[in-house]
Amino acid sequence: MTENNHTPDLVEAEHHTVQDDPKVVTRRWILMGIGALLNGVVGIAVAVPVVRYILGPIRKKGAYNSWISLGSATQFPAGETRLATYENPFNRPWDGETAKVACWVRNIDGQKFQVFAVNCAHLGCPVRWFPQSSLFMCPCHGGAYYQDGSRASGPPERGLFEYDYKLVRGELHIDAGQMPTLANPASPNSPGEQSANGGLTVITNAPGGCGSCQKS
Amino acid sequence: MPEELNDKPADKSLKGKALEAYNWVEQRVQLQAPFEEAMLHPVPKSTASWWYVFGSAAATLLMLQIVTGILLALVYVPSGAEAWKSLQILNHDLPLGWFLRAMHGWGSNFMVAVVLIHMAQVFMFGAYKFPRELTWVVGVIMLLMTLGMAFTGQVLRFDQDSYWGLGIGASITSRIPIIGAPAVQLMLGGPIIAGATLTRFFALHVFVIPGLLLALTGLHIWMVVKLGINEWPMPGRRVNKKTYIREYHELTHKDGLPFMPGALWKDAVFSAAILLAVAVCAAIFGPYGPTGQPDPTIIQTVPKPDFFFLWLYAVLSYLPPALETPFLLTVPAVGIAILLALPFWAGEGEKSWHRRPVAVMVLALVAVSWGTFTHLATFTPWSPVMNAWSGANVPEKMTHNLSPVERQGAVILQSKQCRNCHALGGEGGQRGPALDDVATRLTEDQLIRQVVQGGGNMPAYGKSLTPSEVTALVKFLDTMHPANQPAATDASRAAVAANTPAAVPAPAAQAEPAPAKAQ
Numbered sequence: 165m166t167e168n169n170h171t172p173d174l175v176e177a178e179h180h181t182v183q184d185d186p187k188v189v190t191r192r193w194i195l196m197g198i199g200a201l202l203n204g205v206v207g208i209a210v211a212v213p214v215v216r217y218i219l220g221p222i223r224k225k226g227a228y229n230s231w232i233s234l235g236s237a238t239q240f241p242a243g244e245t246r247l248a249t250y251e252n253p254f255n256r257p258w259d260g261e262t263a264k265v266a267c268w269v270r271n272i273d274g275q276k277f278q279v280f281a282v283n284c285a286h287l288g289c290p291v292r293w294f295p296q297s298s299l300f301m302c303p304c305h306g307g308a309y310y311q312d313g314s315r316a317s318g319p320p321e322r323g324l325f326e327y328d329y330k331l332v333r334g335e336l337h338i339d340a341g342q343m344p345t346l347a348n349p350a351s352p353n354s355p356g357e358q359s360a361n362g363g364l365t366v367i368t369n370a371p372g373g374c375g376s377c378q379k380s
Numbered sequence: 381m382p383e384e385l386n387d388k389p390a391d392k393s394l395k396g397k398a399l400e401a402y403n404w405v406e407q408r409v410q411l412q413a414p415f416e417e418a419m420l421h422p423v424p425k426s427t428a429s430w431w432y433v434f435g436s437a438a439a440t441l442l443m444l445q446i447v448t449g450i451l452l453a454l455v456y457v458p459s460g461a462e463a464w465k466s467l468q469i470l471n472h473d474l475p476l477g478w479f480l481r482a483m484h485g486w487g488s489n490f491m492v493a494v495v496l497i498h499m500a501q502v503f504m505f506g507a508y509k510f511p512r513e514l515t516w517v518v519g520v521i522m523l524l525m526t527l528g529m530a531f532t533g534q535v536l537r538f539d540q541d542s543y544w545g546l547g548i549g550a551s552i553t554s555r556i557p558i559i560g561a562p563a564v565q566l567m568l569g570g571p572i573i574a575g576a577t578l579t580r581f582f583a584l585h586v587f588v589i590p591g592l593l594l595a596l597t598g599l600h601i602w603m604v605v606k607l608g609i610n611e612w613p614m615p616g617r618r619v620n621k622k623t624y625i626r627e628y629h630e631l632t633h634k635d636g637l638p639f640m641p642g643a644l645w646k647d648a649v650f651s652a653a654i655l656l657a658v659a660v661c662a663a664i665f666g667p668y669g670p671t672g673q674p675d676p677t678i679i680q681t682v683p684k685p686d687f688f689f690l691w692l693y694a695v696l697s698y699l700p701p702a703l704e705t706p707f708l709l710t711v712p713a714v715g716i717a718i719l720l721a722l723p724f725w726a727g728e729g730e731k732s733w734h735r736r737p738v739a740v741m742v743l744a745l746v747a748v749s750w751g752t753f754t755h756l757a758t759f760t761p762w763s764p765v766m767n768a769w770s771g772a773n774v775p776e777k778m779t780h781n782l783s784p785v786e787r788q789g790a791v792i793l794q795s796k797q798c799r800n801c802h803a804l805g806g807e808g809g810q811r812g813p814a815l816d817d818v819a820t821r822l823t824e825d826q827l828i829r830q831v832v833q834g835g836g837n838m839p840a841y842g843k844s845l846t847p848s849e850v851t852a853l854v855k856f857l858d859t860m861h862p863a864n865q866p867a868a869t870d871a872s873r874a875a876v877a878a879n880t881p882a883a884v885p886a887p888a889a890q891a892e893p894a895p896a897k898a899q
């Protein structure tokens with residue numbers, strides 16, 4: 165800690181500044197201010213495109229969605245629920261297998277379908293279908309759903325996310341494109357307007373919903 | 381110590397040359413004086429304690445993470461299509477690549493642990509009080525960054541756990557009111573979890589957070605040096621803003637010692653021990669994953685977060701649905717706000733834990749809850765065991781002496797996935813109660829209602845079982861009671877049975893024809 169214990173300074177001389185006229189000093193400070201201001205203005209001008217670049221992935225509701233074919237509807241036998249996969253239309257060359265998306269297709273009676281996201285409505289884990297008990301079960305926190313996607317038990321607040329679909333020349337098309345979460349529904353493009361979709365019931369999430377009624 | 385050597389005749393020995401070179405550099409950088417000031421400044425003797433080694437150990441681990449991280453970056457490819465494969469090559473093809481991955485993974489675990497212990501120690505010793513409030517605040521931010529590093533690092537592993545972990549992250553983000561939807565897109569870098577998600581987490585993990593963390597570490601240590609190391613708390617020695625600085629100064633000069641080597645040697649020994657522990661864990665347990673490849677169409681997966689987020693996984697399973705969003709959105713914010721406000725709210729007064737019972741209890745409560753939830757998350761009693769129905773048989777002794785209908789019920793119990801949630805003989809899921817003695821708890825009618833209508837955590841099976849299946853199942857369940865304890869019965873049923881000479885067949889079973897089943 166003692167002074168003489170250090171290597172000598174190359175710049176020994178005391179730093180003294182010339183005493184300038186106060187007016188000159190004031191002017192220097194004003195110029196300094198202008199310099200700072202200029203940097204601020206340029207900084208904002210540069211920052212705007214940067215922010216736009218960062219916010220680039222944010223799109224309007226439904227902007228990522230499009231009609232995607234899951235192939236011929238005959239792959240999905242009446243009365244069964246099967247896993248289907250498709251390539252997400254919005255992808256990049258380096259996405260690899262993550263560009264793929266899976267969904268559950270339920271052929272209700274040969275005419276009507278339901279297409280569910282695999283993502284649990286709780287926190288997005290992939291739900292699995294058990295035909296024997298007609299339940300979707302989630303491996304993460306024990307969420308369960310009935311075959312029509314409605315909530316059966318566990319932490320999810322609602323039923324499975326459901327895609328709009330239409331049949332085009334025997335092919336099953338779904339309105340998809342983004343990972344469904346509570347804020348981004350599976351198909352945000354106003355359902356009901358597609359005629360093929362008219363009769364499809366939307367999942368109602370009333371907790372008291374009739375889970376136990378026998379189908380007639 | 382190098383003296384003023386410049387004017388002396390040139391010393392031709394090796395040592396002389398080295399000194400000359402040292403002086404040449406020092407004359408230009410002039411770092412010796414501030415370095416000595418930092419290292420030799422007096423600290424209270426009581427702080428040369430093994431309790432004070434965790435901060436420096438965390439800094440050492442940060443260095444380890446940076447070095448191993450750079451080495452991994454020589455090979456790792458942050459591309460959705462290639463990341464997983466590049467980890468496989470690191471694990472299997474490159475000599476000692478697995479060891480570097482293991483060091484980085486275990487280093488991360490140790491770093492989170494050491495940072496948390498450091499924080500608990502600082503809290504217990506009242507070190508956040510005047511004048512070290514800002515040191516604490518910066519430390520809290522550093523803790524958050526350390527956790528951020530742990531989470532983003534797990535993403536870079538880009539395996540199944542990482543993929544679905546991102547899905548959980550996105551689902552939590554989507555619950556933010558109003559900006560939930562754009563926030564998810566911002567987080568994922570697009571509409572789905574894919575290559576763009578990986579690259580932004582890569583940028584966070586490799587540039588943004590480490591850069592900030594290093595800068596804050598510098599600031600944190602600078603403040604420790606400038607404000608002095610917190611003295612050992614003594615009951616009754618209260619912190620007072622007016623007198624503290626003077627008292628601390630007296631303490632360091634009357635009962636102090638230079639930081640180096642008096643206290644530093646313990647830091648050095650502990651840091652070395654921690655590094656050794658990381659290396660031993662890495663060598664014995666090996667690297668973390670990667671688990672299966674991040675193929676979203678492979679849904680046979682049970683994703684689980686890394687160790688330090690397991691507690692959250694457990695909490696999310698236990699919260700009632702209605703409380704979940706409020707919990708997720710407010711508790712972390714409130715928790716962080718409390719941590720940040722702590723030194724301003726309790727900046728003076730007692731430091732000793734002998735006089736701060738509430739602080740001790742809070743810490744104990746946090747530690748015990750954290751431990752309990754983490755422990756629960758290691759065996760996830762709330763999750764259905766997805767393959768129990770096909771893997772865990774009904775124990776043989778439970779099917780002895782059964783009637784055909786009851787045996788039929790045992791088969792239904794097995795084939796309808798009941799075992800995924802209900803254990804028999806200790807095997808099967810734990811989401812629902814074990815069924816070994818269910819007949820002692822529920823009467824036949826109650827069993828029927830529970831099966832058909834569900835309730836509690838149980839789905840209703842009315843649609844997926846025919847009435848005769850329900851009857852068989854319930855008949856079987858009704859045999860599930862210990863030999864010395866009869867099945868529960870309904871008193872009114874018993875009365876009816878006593879008055880009816882011939883046994884009536886089970887009511888629900890044959891009443892209506894089996895509905896056409898969808899499956």
Ligand code: FES
Nearest residue numbers: 284286287302307
């Ligand atoms: S993610 Fe399915 S229950 Fe939590």
